[in-house]
Amino acid sequence: MNRATTFFVILMLIALSQSVYAEDTALLKALSKSKTAGYMIWTVMADKNDFIDLRCLVTKDPVSGHELKIFDSKQPKPLLEFKRGDSFVGMFPTSDAGDLLTIWLGGSAFHFYVFSFQKNKINLTLETGSYMMPEFVIIEGNDKPAIIIVSETSRDKNSVRQPTAATIYKWNGDRYSEFKTVEWKKRFGALD
Numbered sequence: 001m002n003r004a005t006t007f008f009v010i011l012m013l014i015a016l017s018q019s020v021y022a023e024d025t026a027l028l029k030a031l032s033k034s035k036t037a038g039y040m041i042w043t044v045m046a047d048k049n050d051f052i053d054l055r056c057l058v059t060k061d062p063v064s065g066h067e068l069k070i071f072d073s074k075q076p077k078p079l080l081e082f083k084r085g086d087s088f089v090g091m092f093p094t095s096d097a098g099d100l101l102t103i104w105l106g107g108s109a110f111h112f113y114v115f116s117f118q119k120n121k122i123n124l125t126l127e128t129g130s131y132m133m134p135e136f137v138i139i140e141g142n143d144k145p146a147i148i149i150v151s152e153t154s155r156d157k158n159s160v161r162q163p164t165a166a167t168i169y170k171w172n173g174d175r176y177s178e179f180k181t182v183e184w185k186k187r188f189g190a191l192d
Contacts, residue, residue, distance in 0.1 A: 035060045037088045042070070044117035045097045054079065054117070056100065058088045068102060070115075070122055080122040086111055094136055094145055099125065101134070114147070114176060126169060126176035131161050139191055144171035146179070148187050 038058035046052045055071040065085040069078040086106030094101055094114070104111040112134060114126035128149055135148040152165035166187040169176040182190040 037066055038091060040091060042093055042100050043097050046117075046120065051097060052117075054122075056091060058091070058102075060088070066104070070100075080115070082113070082115075082124075084111075094147075095138065098144065103133070112149070116175070123175070125174075128167075128169070132163060135187075137188065137191060142171065144176075146170050146191055147176060150184070151181055152184075 036057065037060045038056070040056050042054045042056050044052050044054060052072065055073070057069050057071065058066055059069070060066050064083060066083070066088040068080065068082040068084075068088075068091075070080040071078050082102075084104050084106075086104035089103040089105050089110065091100060091102040093099065099117075100115045102113045102115070104113070109129045109131050110133065111129045112126065113124060115122050116125040126147065130150045131153055132150040134150075136145040137148065138145050147169040149167045149169065150163040150165075151167040152163070153161040154164050156162050163184040165181055166184050167181045168179040168187065168190060170179040180190055
Protein backbone atom coordinates (compact mmCIF):
# COMPACT_ATOMS: atom_id res chain seq x y z
CA MET A 1 0.00 0.00 0.00
CA ASN A 2 1.47 3.36 -0.98
CA ARG A 3 1.67 6.38 1.30
CA ALA A 4 -1.36 8.17 -0.19
CA THR A 5 -3.53 5.07 0.10
CA THR A 6 -2.42 4.48 3.69
CA PHE A 7 -3.20 8.10 4.56
CA PHE A 8 -6.65 7.83 2.92
CA VAL A 9 -7.44 4.61 4.82
CA ILE A 10 -6.41 6.23 8.11
CA LEU A 11 -8.61 9.28 7.40
CA MET A 12 -11.49 7.05 6.40
CA LEU A 13 -11.17 4.98 9.58
CA ILE A 14 -11.12 8.14 11.71
CA ALA A 15 -14.19 9.50 9.90
CA LEU A 16 -16.00 6.21 10.31
CA SER A 17 -15.23 5.92 14.02
CA GLN A 18 -18.47 7.78 14.79
CA SER A 19 -20.57 5.18 12.95
CA VAL A 20 -18.61 1.92 12.89
CA TYR A 21 -19.08 -0.31 15.88
CA ALA A 22 -16.33 -2.42 17.40
CA GLU A 23 -17.91 -5.60 16.01
CA ASP A 24 -17.56 -4.29 12.41
CA THR A 25 -14.27 -6.15 11.96
CA ALA A 26 -15.17 -7.45 8.47
CA LEU A 27 -15.78 -3.89 7.26
CA LEU A 28 -12.58 -2.60 8.84
CA LYS A 29 -10.63 -5.46 7.27
CA ALA A 30 -12.13 -4.74 3.83
CA LEU A 31 -11.33 -1.04 4.20
CA SER A 32 -7.71 -1.67 5.10
CA LYS A 33 -7.06 -3.95 2.10
CA SER A 34 -8.79 -2.08 -0.68
CA LYS A 35 -8.98 1.05 -2.74
CA THR A 36 -12.18 2.60 -1.50
CA ALA A 37 -14.39 4.17 -4.18
CA GLY A 38 -17.45 4.80 -1.99
CA TYR A 39 -18.94 4.32 1.45
CA MET A 40 -22.28 5.11 3.05
CA ILE A 41 -24.64 3.94 5.77
CA TRP A 42 -27.94 2.63 4.40
CA THR A 43 -30.75 2.62 6.97
CA VAL A 44 -33.33 -0.06 6.25
CA MET A 45 -36.52 -1.13 7.99
CA ALA A 46 -36.15 -4.62 9.41
CA ASP A 47 -39.59 -4.78 11.02
CA LYS A 48 -42.41 -2.27 11.29
CA ASN A 49 -40.65 -0.24 13.99
CA ASP A 50 -37.09 -1.58 13.85
CA PHE A 51 -34.33 -0.06 11.74
CA ILE A 52 -30.90 -1.44 10.86
CA ASP A 53 -27.89 0.55 9.67
CA LEU A 54 -26.10 -1.36 6.92
CA ARG A 55 -22.64 -0.31 5.75
CA CYS A 56 -22.17 -0.09 1.98
CA LEU A 57 -18.60 -0.21 0.72
CA VAL A 58 -17.49 0.02 -2.91
CA THR A 59 -13.91 -0.95 -3.67
CA LYS A 60 -11.89 -0.82 -6.86
CA ASP A 61 -9.78 -3.64 -8.23
CA PRO A 62 -7.63 -2.90 -11.29
CA VAL A 63 -8.42 -6.31 -12.79
CA SER A 64 -12.05 -7.05 -11.95
CA GLY A 65 -13.46 -3.52 -11.73
CA HIS A 66 -15.60 -2.38 -8.81
CA GLU A 67 -17.32 -4.36 -6.08
CA LEU A 68 -20.15 -3.34 -3.76
CA LYS A 69 -20.24 -5.08 -0.39
CA ILE A 70 -22.98 -4.50 2.14
CA PHE A 71 -22.30 -5.34 5.77
CA ASP A 72 -24.44 -5.71 8.87
CA SER A 73 -22.43 -5.03 12.03
CA LYS A 74 -23.79 -8.25 13.58
CA GLN A 75 -22.47 -10.58 10.85
CA PRO A 76 -18.83 -11.14 9.88
CA LYS A 77 -19.57 -11.85 6.20
CA PRO A 78 -21.12 -9.33 3.81
CA LEU A 79 -24.85 -9.67 3.21
CA LEU A 80 -24.20 -8.83 -0.46
CA GLU A 81 -21.24 -8.89 -2.82
CA PHE A 82 -21.96 -7.31 -6.21
CA LYS A 83 -19.19 -7.04 -8.83
CA ARG A 84 -19.26 -4.85 -11.93
CA GLY A 85 -16.73 -4.22 -14.65
CA ASP A 86 -18.23 -0.74 -15.02
CA SER A 87 -16.96 2.36 -13.23
CA PHE A 88 -18.71 3.23 -9.98
CA VAL A 89 -20.39 6.66 -9.96
CA GLY A 90 -22.38 6.80 -6.71
CA MET A 91 -25.10 5.41 -4.47
CA PHE A 92 -27.92 6.79 -2.37
CA PRO A 93 -31.19 5.70 -0.77
CA THR A 94 -34.35 6.33 -2.80
CA SER A 95 -36.18 7.64 0.32
CA ASP A 96 -35.98 7.48 4.11
CA ALA A 97 -35.37 3.83 5.01
CA GLY A 98 -35.90 3.12 1.32
CA ASP A 99 -34.09 1.15 -1.32
CA LEU A 100 -30.47 1.66 -2.38
CA LEU A 101 -29.78 3.01 -5.87
CA THR A 102 -26.29 2.38 -7.21
CA ILE A 103 -25.06 4.13 -10.34
CA TRP A 104 -22.36 2.77 -12.63
CA LEU A 105 -20.93 4.02 -15.93
CA GLY A 106 -20.02 1.68 -18.76
CA GLY A 107 -19.68 2.40 -22.44
CA SER A 108 -21.69 5.53 -23.12
CA ALA A 109 -24.52 5.04 -20.63
CA PHE A 110 -25.32 4.91 -16.93
CA HIS A 111 -26.35 1.57 -15.44
CA PHE A 112 -28.72 1.61 -12.45
CA TYR A 113 -29.13 -1.17 -9.92
CA VAL A 114 -31.70 -0.84 -7.15
CA PHE A 115 -31.40 -3.05 -4.08
CA SER A 116 -34.19 -3.66 -1.54
CA PHE A 117 -34.00 -5.09 1.96
CA GLN A 118 -36.79 -7.67 2.26
CA LYS A 119 -37.20 -10.46 4.80
CA ASN A 120 -33.67 -9.90 6.15
CA LYS A 121 -32.15 -10.27 2.67
CA ILE A 122 -30.87 -7.82 0.09
CA ASN A 123 -32.38 -8.34 -3.36
CA LEU A 124 -31.66 -6.73 -6.71
CA THR A 125 -35.07 -5.27 -7.59
CA LEU A 126 -34.32 -3.18 -10.68
CA GLU A 127 -31.62 -3.28 -13.33
CA THR A 128 -31.83 -0.69 -16.10
CA GLY A 129 -29.81 1.99 -17.84
CA SER A 130 -30.01 5.37 -19.52
CA TYR A 131 -27.98 8.24 -20.90
CA MET A 132 -29.30 10.46 -18.08
CA MET A 133 -29.92 10.19 -14.36
CA PRO A 134 -33.28 8.83 -13.11
CA GLU A 135 -36.07 10.76 -11.42
CA PHE A 136 -37.90 9.59 -8.30
CA VAL A 137 -41.51 10.56 -7.68
CA ILE A 138 -43.30 9.93 -4.40
CA ILE A 139 -46.91 8.95 -5.08
CA GLU A 140 -49.37 9.36 -2.25
CA GLY A 141 -50.40 6.01 -0.79
CA ASN A 142 -47.33 4.12 -2.09
CA ASP A 143 -44.49 2.94 0.13
CA LYS A 144 -41.91 3.28 -2.63
CA PRO A 145 -41.31 5.99 -5.21
CA ALA A 146 -41.90 5.58 -8.92
CA ILE A 147 -38.63 5.61 -10.87
CA ILE A 148 -38.54 7.43 -14.19
CA ILE A 149 -35.79 6.56 -16.65
CA VAL A 150 -34.99 8.38 -19.90
CA SER A 151 -35.63 5.63 -22.46
CA GLU A 152 -35.17 7.57 -25.72
CA THR A 153 -33.20 10.67 -26.66
CA SER A 154 -32.52 12.82 -29.67
CA ARG A 155 -29.75 15.31 -30.27
CA ASP A 156 -30.39 19.02 -30.58
CA LYS A 157 -28.60 21.34 -33.01
CA ASN A 158 -25.57 21.39 -30.65
CA SER A 159 -25.46 17.57 -30.51
CA VAL A 160 -26.60 17.58 -26.88
CA ARG A 161 -28.86 14.67 -25.92
CA GLN A 162 -32.43 15.67 -25.07
CA PRO A 163 -34.94 13.23 -23.56
CA THR A 164 -37.88 12.30 -25.78
CA ALA A 165 -39.41 9.29 -23.97
CA ALA A 166 -39.56 8.02 -20.40
CA THR A 167 -40.05 4.55 -18.97
CA ILE A 168 -41.79 4.51 -15.61
CA TYR A 169 -41.07 1.75 -13.10
CA LYS A 170 -43.36 1.08 -10.12
CA TRP A 171 -43.08 -1.23 -7.14
CA ASN A 172 -45.21 -4.36 -7.57
CA GLY A 173 -44.77 -5.67 -4.02
CA ASP A 174 -41.71 -7.74 -4.90
CA ARG A 175 -39.62 -5.63 -7.26
CA TYR A 176 -39.78 -2.65 -9.60
CA SER A 177 -41.52 -3.49 -12.86
CA GLU A 178 -42.07 -1.51 -16.02
CA PHE A 179 -45.35 0.38 -15.72
CA LYS A 180 -45.40 2.23 -19.06
CA THR A 181 -43.32 4.19 -21.58
CA VAL A 182 -44.57 7.65 -22.48
CA GLU A 183 -43.50 10.85 -24.19
CA TRP A 184 -40.99 12.67 -21.96
CA LYS A 185 -43.16 15.76 -21.46
CA LYS A 186 -46.10 13.60 -20.29
CA ARG A 187 -44.20 11.48 -17.76
CA PHE A 188 -45.66 13.01 -14.57
CA GLY A 189 -49.24 12.86 -15.84
CA ALA A 190 -48.78 9.15 -16.64
CA LEU A 191 -48.04 8.09 -13.06
CA ASP A 192 -51.66 7.23 -12.21
